[in-house]
Amino acid sequence: MTVVLKTVSQGYGKTHVIDRFSSTLHPGVTALLGPNGAGKTTLLRTVATIMPPRFGTIHIDGVEVEDERSARRVRDQVGYLPQDFGFDPRMTVADFVTYAAWMRGVPARRWRRDVAEVLEMVDLADRSRDRMGKLSGGMRQRAGIAWAIVGRPRLVLLDEPTVGLDPRQRLQFRKIIGALDDTVVLLSTHLIDDVAAICDRVIVLHGGVAKFDGSVPDLEAMGRVDLPGHSALERAYMHLLPEEEQQL
């Protein structure tokens, strides 16, 4: 699986959000970092085939996604977890994840096994019969992660997946993501610790433009000691912001 974005622009009405973004994503974990409003969610929605690009092209596994018809050809391969994902609170956890398996075209004979497998991975096996509405925020988030990975789509897109997770759950999340072989994972986050721990690559977005696209060590190397931050990675992130945003 590869995802190739070429000069992709995206927006809403008259608002331009993503400006000529190009990148090629390979299997591994890529973090999308950037301030509020940078365009991370918009870029994830675009790669998730929810919004066809206004300009430029996206190829997912060799298929150009330009309209609903072409999007349908690749959607089974895409697991997308929006930031505030909706669900029917009366649904059980197992039903919620089974629904994702059905949407992703997983054959019915595999539902039970595949759902059990991902619930085990996110440590919700003993909650499978609980109603979604009764889960804690962290459990709900883990059910969302199970939703995104059931059927093992080879492109997984996660919008701030570690929000609401306690420290142990965040470590579990890293383990789950680390176990997804042969999968292109693109996740947005504000947590630099997560980036350092699980990501092979980082894209820093600012104002819809990629300010950095490269490895974690290469980003770390940009950290300037005179900038605010508790780690080289935090200082490097600050370094990429416009000068007027670099100081606190």
Ligand SMILES: Nc1ncnc2c1ncn2[C@@H]1O[C@H](COP(=O)(O)OP(=O)(O)OP(=O)(O)O)[C@@H](O)[C@H]1O
């Ligand atoms: N449905 C929409 N209609 C109009 N403008 C929108 C819509 N969704 C987002 N925007 C605008 O697009 C810009 C980018 O938003 P986006 O949600 O992609 O940023 P983000 O980097 O994910 O931010 P955050 O870190 O706060 O989640 C913002 O200026 C936002 O106001």
